[in-house]
Amino acid sequence: MSEDIKTMRNVALAGHGGAGKTTLAEAMLFKAGVTNRLGKVEEGNTVMDFQPEETKKQQSINTSFIKYTHNKHTITLMDTPGDQNFFSAAKTCFPVADSMAFVIDGVGGPSAMTEEAGACALENNLPGVVIVNKLDRERSDFDTCISACKSALKKKIVPICFPIGQEDNFKGLVNIVSGQAYEYDGEGKATRIDIPADMADEVALAKEEFVENIAELNDDLLEKYLEGEEITEDELKVTFRQGVLDAEFYPAICTSATKMIGIDIVFNFINDFMPSPLDRGDWTATDANGEEVIVSPDPEAEFCGFVFATIVDPYAGRLSLFRVISGTLGKEGNILNVTKDSKERFSQLLEIAGKEQKTITSALPGSIVAVAKLKDTLTGDTLTGGKEIQIPAPAPMPPVISFAISPKSKNDEDKIHEAIRKILEEDTGLQLKREEETKQTILSGRGLVHIETTADKILRKFNVAMEIATPKVAYRETFKKKIRVQGKHKKQSGGHGQFGDCWIILEPLPKGRGFEFVDKIVGGVIPKNYIPAVEAGVRESSTNGILAGFPCVDFRVTVDYGSYHSVDSSEMAFKTAGSIAFKNAAKDARAVLLEPIMKVSVKVPEDATGDIMGDMNSRRGRVLGMDSEDEKQIINALVPMSEILRYAPDLSSMTGGRGTFTMEFEHYDEVPGDLSKKIIERVNAEKEA
Template sequence: MGDKASTHPGAAGRATAADRPSSLRNVVLVGHSGSGKTTLVEALAQATGAVKRPGRVEDGGTVSDHDEIEHRQQRSVQLSLVPVEWDGIRVNLLDTPGYADFVGELRAGLRAADAALFVVSAADGVDGSTRMVWEECAAVGMPRALVVTHLDAARADFDEMVAVCRRVFGGDDPDAVLPLYLPLHGEEGHDGHAPVAGLIGLLSQRIFDYSSGERTDREPDAEHLPLIAEARNRLIEGIIAESEDESLMDRYLGGEQVDVKTLVADLEKAVARGTFHPVLAAAPAADGGRQGLGTLELLELVTGGFPTPEEHPVPAVTSPDGAPRPPLTCDPDGPLAAEVVKTSSDPYVGRLSLVRVFSGTLRPDETVHVSGHGLEDRGHEDHDVDERVGALSAPFGKQQRGLSHAIAGDLACVAKLTRAETGDTLSAKGDPLLMEPWVMPDPLLPVAVVAHSKPDEDKLSQGLARLVAEDPTMRLEQNPDTRQVVLWCLGEAHRDVALERLRTRYGVQVDAVPYRVALRETFAEPSEGRGRHVKQSGGHGQFAVCAITVEPLPGGSGIEFVDKVVGGAVPRQFIPSVEKGVRAQAARGVTAGYPLVDVRVTLLDGKAHSVDSSDAAFQTAGALALRECAGAGRIHLLEPVFELRVVVADDYVGQVMSDLSGRRGRVMGTEQIAGGHTLVRAEAPEVEIGRYAVDLRSLSHGTGRFARTYVRHEPMPQQVADRVRSEQTNEG
């Protein structure tokens, strides 16, 4: 770590396949949008010599420059991998989007990593979504460290930010979240602001000066000693509390001076176990400099304190048919088990799959088995096929640097896997495996789309299929009731990026249209009607008359058809024709164009003609009779009602319950859950929760999430039904 006072300049050069898992580190960067994750990745790449200028690859492009949409959006929208090398260690940096709409990319990064680096801005603090991700990592024991950025912002305060992190992330043990360094401010400028010029190492008691753009170290000044002493004692006690040597605390409290090497070793072990979370500070290099503030300290923490892939448990595996299989380990010589964590399209090489190899070794041009992921409900079919692996590469901005192989613990891009999708398992052809999937967020914002033109209509189906193949957080639905094509997304930004990718990547222009809720119609009271279809046009005419009654049934009954004709008023061969006509009209609806349900239709009487009656004539008469019944009786519109399970921070429970009431929701109860959160159970009509995914996030400052389950259809209030019918008429 930085307190080893290493002066190693880093290792530049081509990214090559690691030769053993112990020389690999997989680190995911987590933080809210604008916290500085991508800037930090570029600073680390520059510090290791991978780039010669800030953010620039040697022959052009930035280390994260691989999606034009990101430039237009001014934010990261996808997971990116940047491999760097330091002290003989290959570090795979996984930069994730900070915006909540792209949490699927974040989850993929967490799956591919062995440790997490939480990036927090000294100017903006910690948001609710970052806290939720921290809790997710804590639940699975993932090692974590924190990096404070934007130290030179006008309102930045490192000490205050550390206090916030200790309170938010420390939980019951705030002394498990402590800084390893303190910022060293330079000379005050004309504006009264003193920029951060270096760091004070608390364990080594050295000054690491970055003011020249290259790190130098020296003894601290006398004025720094009191500041160092207080923070150092707290840090030492925090490290010793996590030490495996139970006698160390007693010896320390007894006055024994603990060797710095012992402290560093215990610190590294505690970080790797996920029980201690050091706080560091970082900033890009000053103009002309190569080493940004804190970049070397951070690299030393990652390589010395973060676990190797060998220390990270491999996800459980089964056979594709579900049969149990023995647990795997991170062994390059073991059975092949790799997972597609991201799928993207490159205009030059086609589909690229970012793969984490958990066991075995993946090589180009070999045939592997692709096992599906069980997300068929989202438009992703299950897979159980063999595919030939294309070239392997390590991405770096727009470049793809060739790899000869990828061993257990490594990440690589695989070309030309035409069937594999995000979440799929790659295994040996003769020994197929299926990895336990990671949790995907449920897309709950519906977006109905139509082709912009006839050429777009011809390409729409294929374009949508390719779009959802890349993004398992998106669901494609062909709604049979409303006959709409619906993309279910995580939020408005997710929607905008999806439609933009359709246009730019797949050449399909679509228009978003209002999403139609699948309403139903039913009779509010018994009614009767008569259908008369009589036409004479020369030759055989058309003649059919039938009399029916309609009465409502309990919800979920469907449509019953009862024959009570006596005396042969309707010949037996035409009774099924009447039923067919009634059911066809019911499917089309009787007032607003929504299917009719939950009624009993009884055929009582009718008339027929020996020559002019026919199957078609009685079908038409049956439909006319049902429409006449609707005109004579009261019709209810039925709307789908969903059960909502909303998890929200305790601070926002009142606002959430009030908002649900405004949506015609009924709160069924609340339940306290761990971590200062409450589960709110409610029922609400679907027409009122179309944008709830967006509104809840705003209402709860990013701390809320919800799931929904269809419960039933129930009558819509008359004033709402009248509005829907009016809108339907205007659309027509």
Template structure:
């Protein structure tokens, strides 16, 4: 049994170009797993193992990699690191969110010259929501324009976080040669060979002594209040020992009171060892984080928790599925209990048991077979049949569900069809696998046209899916124009009634309903209540009325988009002892929807995106003018050192192709991230245009 205090499950989060993959590479090199370092510049990094990622230089799949670290000077017992590589692009935030659930701690990587960029802020917010303790690593200090102290200030101002500086850079840009460890007051200086192990530990350079003392005193000030006894002695002038300071930092870091902050250059192999020591010193082991709450099958909390303990019943969460040449790999975080090869486990979502055929430990794109896993481990299982991301696997005799994972609804869809008509079945199988791997990716078949519609979280998300179809599954597809997921709602309260009568010999059908339809709160969806008194509509028929309305909301009356945010109140009605049935009341409700919604002033709603743009100062006017033309509402402008951050709410329909336009406007320096915010009523001219387009599309389908 491995000692759980020697485990660290960590994720590395960063903006697209902050050097996350290079940092992961260096960690793997230092921990002895890979010998030739893959450079992202040539598209050869170990964790970026999907072809699409190697070409785009951004990380899409979160690969789980296991490695071991005994400390930079072999000062620790070897610790086992499970590293989850998280994607940095906003269209993949679903994967970031999902991998955050299985982490115990993280390393937030920031670029020394770019600082805190829009996407890093999004990921930081997700990590705060998921209560993941982090250390900060300011990377790329060898880059032109890199400024460690500016980034520290941005972490405070933009993220509202409290960095506790652990190392200071020696030299900057081309002259960056190493770091000073504030606790030991020692300088780590690397030579220029690029070998991470070629360094010397020396005294602090004379010109830095005053700075080092100032920052060291600040560090102790920031952390001493974690321990009353140490704080009291410190106030009386007694300096705490290094071990005492570390104890305070660890306590505060795990509580997320502050974030230990390191610096270096992963590309030049300088400073990474101290970050790894920091992971052991300051990030929690699996037993030090709040255990996952358990729920019943319906998702209602049971009050129990999956305590990280090998002796308890088995609980595991499937957080990623990947298809590779060996079949489906199900990445599982084991929260409690033990798992052996050949065990049967219950999938609480399907209610079926699955047998664990093989179990492997992953190293990026390479693996080693293992016989057992225990609480705290992250492993990949092979041979499971009906498992999707977010499913809980558990001991069949003591079932429990780990909190059900909630995924956002897609906001964009495109129609696709195989270029080669014979590939239809192949495409269907491929898409089936892709939906299993990514719950934020959906697919449906258009009933009238028979077209396959794929839906996702943004343009890039669907681009990548089309790419995966082509490269991984060998299906080349024609791609339609992106379609926005509009919705419909009503704006007026209406009282109405409907009678359904059908007599065709024998027993007929009869149902009469009186009802009020009125607008609901934004985001409330469809709500139903019955205030019928007396027995005019017997209670057993109420669910049928609700079912009839509910079945109708998928198709609005304006343009066939789902209708939401309205309330139906069944107030009265009538029934017939022989001819009334649940089906008659359901039919009445469906017809009532078609009759009354057009009278309730229906309105088209469009998805509004929270857009976060970073632009160099010289281009601010162009960017804001362009956002205004896209019907954007500017929420804030925040000048930074390297440029201006603009936050705006913009309709999704006006954001297509934005990345290209932004690059043109800002000579390639602009960046943006966007995520769904809310639905808003469409202006009349936009609504008319959308309805016209839908009608034309429907006409063409009929031809």
């Protein structure tokens, strides 16, 4: 059994959108005989991009899984999405991979999302390999990519092969370690050739460097190397493998996925040098007391699994994807969801292969499997045979942009909420909340495209169409002038009349003080029991300010005089009087509009700081200061919310996708006069419409 785990590999293909991860996966599946033709992303016939939204966009949206076998090894490939809109679906899967293959666009090099993926590898302590792909394309360059990868992935890069021929003439490669050269026939078949004469020196030098790099990892080898003794290929391989497992460096391979060049090298590398679940070793869980517990990839131990993804089907229900960390899981059984403290039962153990699911009879540690219809289980949960331990779940990626959503048809109000609730189970990169004040439902995510794709998914899966709009800003109103006014309500109609009369002083309060009410009535000119009614009248009216109907804040109302009628006065009448008094006061108390100001923290590469600061000015922002953190600059600023609602795409274009930001509400501040006028006109016009 441990032999089966030893030959198991879980490899995540990671990197920037469009680098060729899905295409490379298709080439590997074709070469491994899993498929009988080479799937193409543009033709929408790949095994990995099978969802309708993926074929429509010709890019991956979710992580797909499939197994292939090669030379008695069983490899689960995880094809993750590289686009930042869908990166959350990649990030949740990285922790259950044992290694990462960074697929690099040989033309564009490692872009922003490659850096993000690189950071995930470091965070999860995963070994990696760099696959420079698309080397058949015009303006591709292996060497440039290798040096760029070093800084993008923050790791030493050690090439183990060199391309033969460039761009259209890329036809094969030299394996630096074995010193052998190969040419490919376009279908992945390699034929041994002589090393091209003009490459001989370069290859010899690279081999020398390679040996030196590896020798440095082991004292015995280093001694031999320095003494000029011969180091055998076996010795090199053992130390090289250890170097890969310890992530001392990332080896680099050159490929063309479409021309199927280098696929065999990728296969052999994964088998020979990438870690098995046994190499990955123990996981750390916590017990009920928060103490650390070691969970070993031991097939005889009690079962423990970590749920890293959930797929929701409107008919078949929920599918929970998890990695078996420890123990052997049978084809059916009872398990404990420790996170939710819920007993679960499954009657079928499944293996995912692209869009298909196959039933299997057992799963060893390291296996990526799925079960359907668990009642309480969601992404991030720990499942066990009964032991109360939990694998720490990574925090979901924080959303960066919010939109107001609503059903296209009013009748779908309930249906859309139900649909979104289900989609949230599947996509931890989304967040939903209700803004009571603006009466809007806000869906937040990684970008506009993320939200639009979610809308597409909801339409397909749940048959509800939704509208997406920029959220409304929750403005406020306040007052700049102190004023004393009367509010009198007198009505004579048939029997009982209504009478209430109060004098109030309305005055501004400092920022953030909200609303205060003071009773200064003397001599019982308004009876005690009617005072709360006056306050209620003021309070109610002030939720609907006179400028544009926004709630009024930061003011004090003092009631200091009034009169009453022994028969006609009532609580109702004094409430109305309070309300009239407030409205009279608001008219002349120089009402002004307030807007929410956000504290924004933007993290960007140094060379983008100038642009960011300039842009902050144009957004009426105020830069508070700068900081630096791992080679990036952090700019802290206060910016009006209305100016930053669509910041995510702008930041992305200013920084080539290398910027991130967080924001939180800080305080309310006055809107400048001319702008205030425009907002008031717009809001009032919207209300009339």
